[in-house]
Amino acid sequence: xxxxxxxxxxxxxxxxxxxxxxxxxxxxxxxxxxxxxxxxxxxxxxxxxxxxxxxxxxxxxxxxxxxxxxxxxxxxxxxxxxxxxxxxxxxxxxxxxxxxxxxxxxxxxxxxxxxxxxxxxxxxxxxxxxxxxxxxxxxxxxxxxxxxxxxxxxxxxxxxxxxxxxxxxxxxxxxxxxxxxxxxxxxxxxxxxxxxxxxxxxxxxxxxxxxxxxxxxxxxxxxxxxxxxxxxxxxxxxxxxxxxxxxxxxxxxxxxxxxxxxxxxxxxxxxxxxxxxxxxxxxxxxxxxxxxxxxxxxxxxxxxxxxxxxxxxxxxxxxxxxxxxxxxxxxxxxxxxxxxxxxxxxxxxxxxxxxxxxxxxxxxxxxxxxxxxxxxxxxxxxxxxxxxxxxxxxxxxxxxxxxxxxxxxxxxxxxxxxxxxxxxxxxxxxxxxxxxxxxxxxxxxxxxxxxxxxxxxxxxxxxxxxxxxxxxxxxxxxxxxxxxxxxxxxxxxxxxxxxxxxxxxxxxxxxxxxxxxxxxxxxxxxxxxxxxxxxxxxxxxxxxxxxxxxxxxxxxxxxxxxxxxxxxxxxxxxxxxxxxxxxxxxxxxxxxxxxxxxxxxxxxxxxxxxxxxxxxxxxxxxxxxxxxxxxxxxxxxxxxxxxxxxxxxxxxxxxxxxxxxxxxxxxxxxxxxxxxxxxxxxxxxxxxxxxxxxxxxxxxxxxxxxxxxxxxxxxxxxxxxxxxxxxxxxxxxxxxxxxxxxxxxxxxxxxxxxxxxxxxxxxxxxxxxxxxxxxxxxxxxxxxxxxxxxxxxxxxxxxxxxxxxxxx
Numbered sequence: 001x002x003x004x005x006x007x008x009x010x011x012x013x014x015x016x017x018x019x020x021x022x023x024x025x026x027x028x029x030x031x032x033x034x035x036x037x038x039x040x041x042x043x044x045x046x047x048x049x050x051x052x053x054x055x056x057x058x059x060x061x062x063x064x065x066x067x068x069x070x071x072x073x074x075x076x077x078x079x080x081x082x083x084x085x086x087x088x089x090x091x092x093x094x095x096x097x098x099x100x101x102x103x104x105x106x107x108x109x110x111x112x113x114x115x116x117x118x119x120x121x122x123x124x125x126x127x128x129x130x131x132x133x134x135x136x137x138x139x140x141x142x143x144x145x146x147x148x149x150x151x152x153x154x155x156x157x158x159x160x161x162x163x164x165x166x167x168x169x170x171x172x173x174x175x176x177x178x179x180x181x182x183x184x185x186x187x188x189x190x191x192x193x194x195x196x197x198x199x200x201x202x203x204x205x206x207x208x209x210x211x212x213x214x215x216x217x218x219x220x221x222x223x224x225x226x227x228x229x230x231x232x233x234x235x236x237x238x239x240x241x242x243x244x245x246x247x248x249x250x251x252x253x254x255x256x257x258x259x260x261x262x263x264x265x266x267x268x269x270x271x272x273x274x275x276x277x278x279x280x281x282x283x284x285x286x287x288x289x290x291x292x293x294x295x296x297x298x299x300x301x302x303x304x305x306x307x308x309x310x311x312x313x314x315x316x317x318x319x320x321x322x323x324x325x326x327x328x329x330x331x332x333x334x335x336x337x338x339x340x341x342x343x344x345x346x347x348x349x350x351x352x353x354x355x356x357x358x359x360x361x362x363x364x365x366x367x368x369x370x371x372x373x374x375x376x377x378x379x380x381x382x383x384x385x386x387x388x389x390x391x392x393x394x395x396x397x398x399x400x401x402x403x404x405x406x407x408x409x410x411x412x413x414x415x416x417x418x419x420x421x422x423x424x425x426x427x428x429x430x431x432x433x434x435x436x437x438x439x440x441x442x443x444x445x446x447x448x449x450x451x452x453x454x455x456x457x458x459x460x461x462x463x464x465x466x467x468x469x470x471x472x473x474x475x476x477x478x479x480x481x482x483x484x485x486x487x488x489x490x491x492x493x494x495x496x497x498x499x500x501x502x503x504x505x506x507x508x509x510x511x512x513x514x515x516x517x518x519x520x521x522x523x524x525x526x527x528x529x530x531x532x533x534x535x536x537x538x539x540x541x542x543x544x545x546x547x548x549x550x551x552x553x554x555x556x557x558x559x560x561x562x563x564x565x566x567x568x569x570x571x572x573x574x575x576x577x578x579x580x581x582x583x584x585x586x587x588x589x590x591x592x593x594x595x596x597x598x599x600x601x602x603x604x605x606x607x608x609x610x611x612x613x614x615x616x617x618x619x620x621x622x623x624x625x626x627x628x629x630x631x632x633x634x635x636x637x638x639x640x641x642x643x644x645x646x647x648x649x650x651x652x653x654x655x656x657x658x659x660x661x662x663x664x665x666x667x668x669x670x671x672x673x674x675x676x677x678x679x680x681x682x683x684x685x686x687x688x689x690x691x692x693x694x695x696x697x698x699x700x701x702x703x704x705x706x707x708x709x710x711x712x713x714x715x716x717x718x719x720x721x722x723x724x725x726x727x728x729x730x731x732x733x734x735x736x737x738x739x740x741x742x743x744x745x746x747x748x749x750x751x752x753x754x755x756x757x758x759x760x761x762x763x764x765x766x767x768x769x770x771x772x773x774x775x776x777x778x779x780x781x782x783x784x785x786x787x788x789x790x791x792x793x794x795x796x797x798x799x800x801x802x803x804x805x806x807x808x
Contacts, residue, residue, distance in 0.1 A: 031271060032278045041376040042093050042273050044364050045126060048374050049089035050317050051358040052122035052145070056152035057082060058341055058351060063149040064361045069352040074342035079153040079160050081115035083334040084200060086316040087232050088119035090276070092386060095196050096127060097377040098280045099384055105284070106192050109386050110183045112209075113200035113232070114161045114173015121148060121158055121166065126370050127378050129167045129387025133527045142368030164522035167387035170491040172518040177206030178511055180229060181484020184215035186391075186492045187225030188485070189434045193391060193492075194287065195227045196280075201244040202237040208480035208511070213259050215481065216305045217462040218474050222294035223434070226287040228280070229261075229307040234314035236331035252309055260462075262286060262304045267311035279308050299468040302461075317357075319350050394529040395493025396591070400431045404585040408578045408610030412804075415606050417580040417599035417642065418499075418539055422451030424581055425497070428588070429472045430455050436588075437489055438473045438497045439482040447499055447539045448601040483508040487515050490532050495588055499537035502598070503554040516564050516594050523567070523592055533570075533593035537584075539601045542729055542741065543643035543705065549735035558672075558706040561596045562714070566681040570595045571672040573705055575645045576606045578613035579670055586617065598705060600642040605804050607649075607668075620671030620683060621693055626807060627652045633665035634760045634769070636694055637752060640669045641705025644728075646802070647742055648703045650749035653805030654783075655756055659776050661768040662760055667693050677717035690718065697723065699759035703747050704728040725759075727751060739787065739797040750784045 034042075055063055057080035062073040088111060099105055111120055124130045125148050130138035138144045151157030158165060162173030171182045183197035203209055219226070231252075235245030244252070249265050256263045264279040266272065283306035290303040315333025320326070323346075327337045338347045338354075358364075364374050379385055407424040409415045429436055429452065444450055452473060459471030474485060479500065486496040515534065522528045542553035561569050570593045574580040580599045587595040607624065608616055616622050627649045637652055639645030645668055652664045669675060673683040675690075685693070694700050700723060704711045708728040715721050732744040742748035754777060760766055761773045769776070790798050 031274055034274055034277055038097060038377065039273055041373055042097060044373040045093040045377055046089050047358045048126060048360055048364040048370060049119065049122045050086050051355060051360040052125065053085045053089060053118040054355060055149045056080065056118045057336060060150050063146050065355055069348055071342050071348060076342065078336045078339060080118050081335050082318060082337055083314045084113040084116045085119035087234060087312045088116045088198065089123060091198055091230060092123040093377060094276050094280055095386060096379065097277060099379040100377060105194065106389060107194045107196060108168055108389050108392055110171060110179045110195055110197045111162055112179030112198050112203045117158060117160055117162045117173065118152060120162055124167055124387045126374060127385045127387060128382060129385055132388060133167050140369055145368050164518045164525055164528060168392050170392050170488065172514040175510060175514050176203040177208035178484050180209055180212035181215060181481050182488035183227045184219060185485035185488025187227055188437060188489055189223060189494060190225045190492060191223060193225035196230060197227050198230045198232055201231065201233045201242040204231060204244050205242065208484060211478035211481050212484060216260055218459055220459060220461055220468065220470055221291045221303060222299065222468060223470050228283045231309045233309060233311045236314050236334060238334050239331050256307060260302065260304055261307045263307055263309060265309045283308060294468060319354055322350060391492050393527060396530050396532060397435050397493045399435060399495050399588055402428045402431050404581045405610040407581055409606055411606050411609045413606050414603040415577040416448050416601055416603050417577045418448040418601040419451065420577040421580055421584055422449040425452050426454045435494045436472065439485045440475050440499050441479055441482060442475050442477050443501055444473065444475055449499055479504060479507040483511045486534055490534055495532040497535045497537060499539065501540040501552065502538045502542065503552045505536060505538060505557040506554065509560045512560065512594060516568050519592055520565055520568060530591040533587060533590045533595050535587045535595045538596060538598040541600065542733060544600055544602045544738050550733040553733040555706040555729055558596065559710050561594055562710055564594060568594050572597045572670060573641045573672060574599055574670050575642055575668050576604060576608060578606060578608055578610050579617055582613050582617040598641065604642055604646060617670055620674035621667060621669040623693060624666045624668055627666040629656060629663045631663055633695065633698055634663045634766055635756045636665045636667060636698055636700040637756060638667045638669060638700060638702045640672065640702065644703040644705050644747050647747055647749045648752060650805050651752035653807060654749055654753045658779050659769060661766060675714050680717065700724040701752060701755050702726045703752055725755065737791050737797045739801050740791050750780050754780050
């Protein structure tokens with residue numbers, strides 16, 4: 001890529017309101033000349049990488065231009081994103097040289113512009129990483145190169161975005177915004193790891209990226225590695241300018257200096273290789289300086305971590321102009337700069353001239369192998385190349401198990417699921433000081449999990465009271481950061497927990513889905529090892545709000561998890577503290593799942609001993625004899641969720657009190673997935689077990705924590721579902737009392753008892769119920785009226801409303 005072939009854009013004018021010293025820190029640095037052989041090697045690697053990248057987008061044959069291009073050599077569907085790729089190839093070449101020159105360095109690359117997969121795959125082929133993981137298919141050979149180019153973005157080949165099939169990748173590249181947070185999560189408790197994170201200037205406009213710049217404030221250099229953010233500014237998105245592309249250098253330096261970074265701006269195309277490699281050397285030196293001070297016991301107060309702003313023209317080295325439109329340096333190069341190459345002779349000729357300009361055949365690639373000039377910049381130890389570090393593909397570290405049963409509480413007591421779980425997690429953190437973290441919005445105390453802090457602390461490095469003390473807990477008000485940190489931490493082998501208010505987990509819905517897509521593909525990639533599951537604890541639920549109102553009532557994240565593939569989705573609604581302990585213990589030792597655990601922070605009854613809870617959670621659902629009447633039931637009441645299960649038990653007690661002839665069975669479901677048809681989920685109850693719990697033909701009334709349609713969808717494939725009804729959250733709420741929320745949403749004991757009586761009467765098999773129905777319903781309506789009047793007059797629930805019901 002001779003620099004003389006590249007037009008150098010005029011930089012935007014500099015404003016005068018900022019002191020020159022800020023800009024000087026970023027731009028005026030001593031330029032060091034690379035050895036001539038290294039400069040030549042970098043350029044050779046870059047030219048070869050850009051050629052392969054472009055060929056992957058366009059060619060289905062004649063992959064090294066052994067003959068003049070014909071329309072039959074062009075793929076029928078042109079898919080890919082060229083514009084970002086030359087810059088990505090440039091960065092990859094320099095990272096490999098940095099690794100070669102620093103034999104002890106452990107580095108991986110996270111590529112934010114995820115649709116830059118052609119560049120990533122091209123450089124991975126050149127460095128031999130594709131050959132390692134796909135022997136015989138993508139070898140460093142003529143056939144391997146042919147397969148790479150012709151199979152790209154076609155069925156059976158690599159997709160157009162970075163995913164789990166890409167060696168070295170630890171995030172799904174289909175949606176922008178997550179790369180930086182994932183990178184910081186990866187280096188936490190990985191003291192020797194450096195992640196070079198490329199952030200595109202379009203991606204930098206996203207909310208998740210905007211908050212992730214602050215992750216340096218949570219990075220303890222004494223215990224963790226480091227991230228080198230590389231903001232790649234090429235000026236354009238799909239068809240519009242970028243915000244960061246329109247910022248001049250002083251504005252960029254002022255912004256990121258304010259965020260806490262030292263900034264280097266690399267933009268002079270004439271000296272791009274000297275300046276980029278020199279800046280990477282500088283960044284690595286700054287990282288070592290900051291880490292050494294911390295590890296020697298003299299941590300730097302508010303260390304200023306290095307970052308690089310790299311300006312290159314979009315679509316660099318590609319066509320300059322096509323059909324009168326500027327391509328290089330404009331948004332027209334974003335995707336396919338020659339969309340008619342397969343049908344238009346003029347564009348076909350431009351493509352041939354473009355590919356030929358790299359002079360690859362017989363100069364850089366001979367007999368299907370890169371020449372020594374191309375490979376001289378690579379680390380000699382192949383396992384240290386960007387695509388081959390074991391951290392990215394065989395990382396899983398099993399947690400040291402802690403027995404949860406000693407933390408169990410007495411049956412018959414009232415306990416907060418979260419307070420009890422906090423004490424257990426405190427012990428787990430002590431046993432796993434570098435393999436487990438908790439990422440949470442500012443909600444740990446309000447969710448009553450603060451016992452976690454008994455032997456650890458919050459990790460916030462910009463605060464004088466917590467810096468340089470480690471800490472297993474990171475609290476930041478960005479759910480996006482919490483999710484990104486958790487993903488990076490998990491994808492590099494550790495285990496993480498994300499507790500949150502129920503109503504706001506939906507903020508990370510798409511991030512969770514993208515992660516699950518990565519894991520889904522990873523499960524089928526033979527060279528990738530298992531991963532710890534990601535674990536959500538959902539509390540502060542709609543059913544027991546304190547001072548919050550309608551805005552804090554939203555259980556929709558359940559549906560988000562249910563929509564995942566059955567192999568990935570797990571939703572648990574433990575009914576009491578002992579069941580919650582059992583569930584948390586199980587989830588932290590599970591693999592490859594998205595686990596959602598929903599519980600209450602308020603004290604609620606404990607129905608089961610630890611041993612009974614273990615059995616109940618193992619089965620996923622069971623009949624609760626203590627709340628049921630003996631014998632074959634007239635109606636089955638099912639509770640799924642802490643508060644609605646209590647109402648289910650209370651409904652059974654109410655029915656037994658006012659209508660003793662009604663036979664009631666109470667069932668609790670703690671693993672939501674057991675209700676799915678047995679052909680659709682590995683946790684599903686067999687048909688025989690399902691009927692054993694719910695009978696073959698009796699009315700079944702579900703009292704469900706989430707939206708009724710979710711559970712209706714789960715039950716759809718079961719036989720005889722017409723006899724089943726579902727009550728759940730129906731978007732009725734306000735700043736009101738907990739029991740009034742039950743009434744408003746039709747899940748109170750009174751609603752359930754009324755439905756049970758009507759269902760049994762409709763069956764007509766119990767004459768007493770049929771004849772006395774109006775009287776029974778009248779008695780229930782009277783109780784509802786009394787409770788409503790009390791709530792309205794006193795502003796609280798009746799004092800005895802949450803007393804555990806008495807059964808004969």
